[in-house]
Amino acid sequence: MSELLGIRSSIDNIDAALIHLLAERFKFTQQVGRLKATHGLPPSDPDRERRQIARLRNLAVDAHLDPAFAEKWFNFVVDEVIQHHVELANGAGAPGTADEL
């Protein structure tokens, strides 16, 4: 089944790209978390989340991706980000980062 192997190889590349993109995203959200902690801002920003969800749902429709899945993915990631923000505000490093070492 060389066709299956070829397709899986492309899936492997896409999964690797997604991990790198997520790592980059978390680097930036850590910067946001540090700024929020320094300035005493709340960890979550529901207005920003609402705007981003609307934007991502539109992008998903254009890309023929289920918009409900796009929203679920975003909420999953943002829940983790908010957890990191809370830990930074409490003076702890975020889990799984160099801060923890």
Ligand SMILES: O=C(O)C(=O)C[C@]1(C(=O)O)C=C[C@@H](O)C=C1
């Ligand atoms: O933009 C912010 O204020 C963030 O903290 C980042 C982020 C996100 O990961 O997109 C996370 C939490 C907020 O509720 C909104 C957005």
